[in-house]
Amino acid sequence: MEGSEWFSTRFKRPVILTRHGQARMRERGITLPKVADVVESGEIIPKNERNLWIVKAYPERADNLICAAVAVENVVVIKTVMHNWQQMEAS
Numbered sequence: 850m851e852g853s854e855w856f857s858t859r860f861k862r863p864v865i866l867t868r869h870g871q872a873r874m875r876e877r878g879i880t881l882p883k884v885a886d887v888v889e890s891g892e893i894i895p896k897n898e899r900n901l902w903i904v905k906a907y908p909e910r911a912d913n914l915i916c917a918a919v920a921v922e923n924v925v926v927i928k929t930v931m932h933n934w935q936q937m938e939a940s
Contacts, residue, residue: 873930
């Protein structure tokens with residue numbers, strides 16, 4: 850894994866981390882290895898056919914639940930990275 854692109858063994862395609870996602874990581878103190886771990890081993894929650902959230906709890910972090918909002922096509926695009934994430938109930 851190097852820079853803002855790597856290959857996901859889980860999704861069997863390249864992963865691209867947007868500039869927005871990189872900025873949110875810096876603001877929230879989330880490292881690239883941590884984001885890669887979320888992508889590779891977090892719980893997948895589908896939003897629709899193309900978009901999903903991938904979440905994983907890290908008890909050592911005070912903000913705990915980390916979420917990557919991604920779009921999956923021929924590559925996995927990490928649009929943003931969040932913390933203290935909670936799934937909203939559908940209305």
